[in-house]
Amino acid sequence: EVQLVETGGGLIQPGGSLRLSCAVSGFTVNSNYMSWVRQAPGRGLEWVSVIYSGGSTYYADSVKGRFSISRDNSKNTVDLQMNSLRAEDTAMYYCARLNCYPGSCQGGWFDPWGQGTLVTVSS
Amino acid sequence: IQLTQSPSSLSPSVGDRVTITCRASQGISSFLAWYQQKPGKAPKLLIYAASTLQSGVPSRFRGSGSGTDFTLTISSLQPEDVATYYCQQLNSYPITFGQGTRLEIK
Numbered sequence: 001e002v003q004l005v006e007t008g009g010g011l012i013q014p015g016g017s018l019r020l021s022c023a024v025s026g027f028t029v030n031s032n033y034m035s036w037v038r039q040a041p042g043r044g045l046e047w048v049s050v051i052y053s054g055g056s057t058y059y060a061d062s063v064k065g066r067f068s069i070s071r072d073n074s075k076n077t078v079d080l081q082m083n084s085l086r087a088e089d090t091a092m093y094y095c096a097r098l099n100c101y102p103g104s105c106q107g108g109w110f111d112p113w114g115q116g117t118l119v120t121v122s123s
Numbered sequence: 124i125q126l127t128q129s130p131s132s133l134s135p136s137v138g139d140r141v142t143i144t145c146r147a148s149q150g151i152s153s154f155l156a157w158y159q160q161k162p163g164k165a166p167k168l169l170i171y172a173a174s175t176l177q178s179g180v181p182s183r184f185r186g187s188g189s190g191t192d193f194t195l196t197i198s199s200l201q202p203e204d205v206a207t208y209y210c211q212q213l214n215s216y217p218i219t220f221g222q223g224t225r226l227e228i229k
Contacts, residue, residue, distance in 0.1 A: 035218075037166075044209065044220055044221070045158075045160075045166065045220040046220070047217060047218035050218075058217075060217050094166070098213075099171070105213060106154060106213060107152070107154035107171075107172060107213055107214070108213040108218075109156035109168060109171035109172075110166070110168065110211070111168035111171075111177065113165040113166055115165055116165055
């Protein structure tokens with residue numbers, strides 16, 4: 001069964017750091033494109049970051065230089081290291097697989113999704 | 124690339140035909156997906172490549188369009204379709220979503 005389970009969320013003070021993890025079962029993370037998408041309370045969806053099967057990474061401008069995506073092939077997990085956190089980073093963070101066509105992610109779509117982990121940045 | 128959905132909300136009746144529009148700020152070919160998100164739940168993929176129905180999604184959902192104008196149509200609204208619907212593009216980075224359309228039952 002394909003399943004994604006996010007952990008690591010919680011309450012953190014502005015300027016602090018947090019590491020989220022996404023445990024994947026049913027497929028291997030190193031053969032797929034894995035992404036993080038967040039949703040602030042009462043707001044819409046915002047893409048955060050993606051890591052390609054080849055290791056390339058991309059980030060939204062809002063988190064570039066502060067967040068870092070990585071994967072652990074031995075544990076079959078995808079992590080999001082979040083530094084210099086701000087109040088505006090408060091959101092539910094979802095892990096999702098980005099489905100791409102052979103040779104290109106142009107036209108890619110997210111499926112499946114995890115249930116999310118809540119990050120609250122507040123003093 | 125900005126995606127603008129309309130309307131922002133609507134309240135049709137059970138059995139009604141529902142149409143949600145997503146307009147891209149520049150041409151994105153058919154590189155568009157649609158998601159359904161119910162309260163307190165993760166988004167669920169409905170349609171990708173503008174018109175391809177994801178496996179297991181009821182056939183009353185249909186996607187169409189290309190270039191800059193796209194449509195999600197629910198042919199006969201059911202009570203379980205109450206949710207917020209989002210479009211998403213990956214013609215180019217950054218990946219972007221529409222602001223969402225909230226669908227309630229009258």
